[in-house]
Amino acid sequence: MVGPSRFMTLLSVFELGIVDLLRRTPGLTAAQLGKAVGAKPDAVEQLLLLLVKEGFLAHDESTGAYTLDALADVPETDLRRARAYMNLIKVTALRQLFYLTESVRTGTTVGLRELYGAEGTLYDAVADHGDLRDAWSKLMDTVTAHIDPWFFGNIDIPSGAQVLDLAGNTGLGAIHTYRHKASPGLKVTTFDLPEKENEALENFRAHGMSEHLSFIGGNVFDEIPQGFDVVLIKHFLDMFDKDDVLTILRGVNKALKAGGQVNILVPVYPENIKDTDNYNVDFFPAFFIGATMGQGGPQKLSTYRSWLEDSGFEVTKAITKDSAEIPPDVIPVQAILSATKAA
Numbered sequence: 652m653v654g655p656s657r658f659m660t661l662l663s664v665f666e667l668g669i670v671d672l673l674r675r676t677p678g679l680t681a682a683q684l685g686k687a688v689g690a691k692p693d694a695v696e697q698l699l700l701l702l703v704k705e706g707f708l709a710h711d712e713s714t715g716a717y718t719l720d721a722l723a724d725v726p727e728t729d730l731r732r733a734r735a736y737m738n739l740i741k742v743t744a745l746r747q748l749f750y751l752t753e754s755v756r757t758g759t760t761v762g763l764r765e766l767y768g769a770e771g772t773l774y775d776a777v778a779d780h781g782d783l784r785d786a787w788s789k790l791m792d793t794v795t796a797h798i799d800p801w802f803f804g805n806i807d808i809p810s811g812a813q814v815l816d817l818a819g820n821t822g823l824g825a826i827h828t829y830r831h832k833a834s835p836g837l838k839v840t841t842f843d844l845p846e847k848e849n850e851a852l853e854n855f856r857a858h859g860m861s862e863h864l865s866f867i868g869g870n871v872f873d874e875i876p877q878g879f880d881v882v883l884i885k886h887f888l889d890m891f892d893k894d895d896v897l898t899i900l901r902g903v904n905k906a907l908k909a910g911g912q913v914n915i916l917v918p919v920y921p922e923n924i925k926d927t928d929n930y931n932v933d934f935f936p937a938f939f940i941g942a943t944m945g946q947g948g949p950q951k952l953s954t955y956r957s958w959l960e961d962s963g964f965e966v967t968k969a970i971t972k973d974s975a976e977i978p979p980d981v982i983p984v985q986a987i988l989s990a991t992k993a994a
Contacts, residue, residue, distance in 0.1 A: 655745065660701045662737050669695070670722060670730075673708070678716040733980035735790045742786035743773060744942040751941035759945040773943040778846075791886070795823055798916065798985055801972060802885070803831035805987050806914040811836030812880040815906060817899075818871060818887045819843055822851035825864045828883065833863075840865045842876060875902040882906055885916040889949045890939065893958070900962035907992045913964065915990075918949045918983040919971060928974060934982050952986050964990035 664670060667688045673679060681699070685692040699717060702708040709720040722730075747762025754761045763769040767783070769776040777784040808814060811834055816824045819841035828839045841851050845868030855864040867876050872895070882903045888896050903913050921929045931949055939947040950958075956966050968989035977984065 657701065658737070658740070658745070660698055661707075662741060664698055664702060665734060665737070667695075667698075669699070670719070673717055673719050674723070677718040678711075678714075680715040680717070682715075684717065729978065729980065732793060732978065735793060736980060736982065739786045739790045742782055744938055747942040748937055751937055754941045754945055757945070760942065762941060772945065792823065794983070795827070795886070797981075798972075799824075799827045799831065801976075801985075802914075802916050802987060803827070805968070805970065806989055807912070808832040808834075808837070808881050810834035812838075813878065814839045814881045814883065815876060815879040816841050817875070817882055817884045817903065819851075819883075819885075821847050822854040822864065822866065824883065824885055825851075826854065826858050826860060829860055829863050838863060838865070840867055840876070840879075842867050842869060842871075844868065844870065871899055871902060875906040877906045878908060879906055880908055880911050882911070882913045883916075884913065888915060888917050888955070889935070890944050890947045892946045895946075896958055897962055900958060900964070904963045904992055909992065909994070911992045912967075913959075913990050913992075915955070915959075915988045917955065917986060917988070919952045919955070919986040920949050921984070922951055922953060929984050930982050931984055952988070955986075955988055959988060959990045963993050965993050966990045 667690065669684055669688060672684060672687055679687070681692040681696045684690075685695045688695070699708060699710070703710045703717075703720075706721045707719075708722065709718045710716070711718075746766055747760065750761040750765060760769075760772060763771075763773065763776050767776055767780055769779065773783065773787065777787050808828070814825075814828060814837070816828060816839060819825055820843055822841045825839040825841045829837065841847075841864070843851070843866075848866045848868050851866045852861070855861045855866075869876070884899075884903070888899065891899070900913075907913065918931055918935065920931050920935075924932055936948050952969055952971060956969055959966050966988060968987065971986040972984060974984065
């Protein structure tokens with residue numbers, strides 16, 4: 652019951668700049684902090700009670716001075732990453748999930764419609780609303796940069812292969828593919844909605860990779876380009892329910908040459924849903940149904956394996972990222988599934 656209030660109390664202390672102030676000048680009182688951030692000392696004292704209770708800050712009762720406690724030991728890079736997640740939750744989820752029940756009933760993102768007048772999904776709305784775009788895209792770029800080395804370190808792309816990055820947005824995935832798996836003759840094609848082409852091509856030029864990378868516009872539910880050796884699917888399948896996932900996988904099967912391979916990166920639920928060290932179940936069902944797509948959500952690794960087999964693939968690898976390698980502030984637990992087009 653107190654989750655939203657705890658979340659916003661902590662985030663507000665960051666947004667007010669109190670943590671940064673105490674990092675620069677330890678020992679400030681509520682009156683000094685209030686003056687610096689433009690708030691009443693009484694309100695500052697109220698907010699900081701929770702942070703003292705949880706050990707984030709320390710408070711000297713005799714002097715009234717506040718200092719960083721546990722937060723003093725957190726590297727700035729980790730705080731920035733955690734803040735990015737918190738901002739994503741605030742901007743794209745907290746208000747929208749007020750309408751979760753209606754979203755479940757209608758299969759649409761009712762919160763986006765009520766708050767922004769936006770029809771469709773979060774990924775449609777980010778094109779027109781800067782606050783949504785900033786909260787979403789900055790974190791997604793960070794997530795991609797963090798997980799891609801692990802992904803590419805665990806998949807094989809043959810030398811000189813023709814690679815399709817399915818739903819590759821504006822080309823960052825194609826750029827990372829060529830950087831990690833460069834070989835003579837390797838070509839990587841981004842496939843996504845036509846309106847993303849200009850930005851993708853500009854990204855390719857900016858990275859000096861135009862001769863190796865290309866873009867094809869289209870919709871995965873209409874037709875996927877064919878004749879590829881490898882198809883990559885990253886941060887995409889979990890956006891859809893079973894029927895749509897199967898449609899995508901069967902389209903990918905047609906897109907591959909004989910013996911071609913698909914490599915999938917996707918967040919997964921633990922096989923034992925009661926695993927308390929995995930927070931995907933706590934976050935993703937509400938996030939996808941109420942704030943992002945009106946449908947979808949991750950599945951267990953065994954479920955994705957079954958769906959690949961049902962779509963004409965032979966699974967050759969299915970691994971989950973070691974939880975010890977995942978920063979404690981990062982929610983998604985990612986998995987890789989590699990599969991070969993069956994004869």
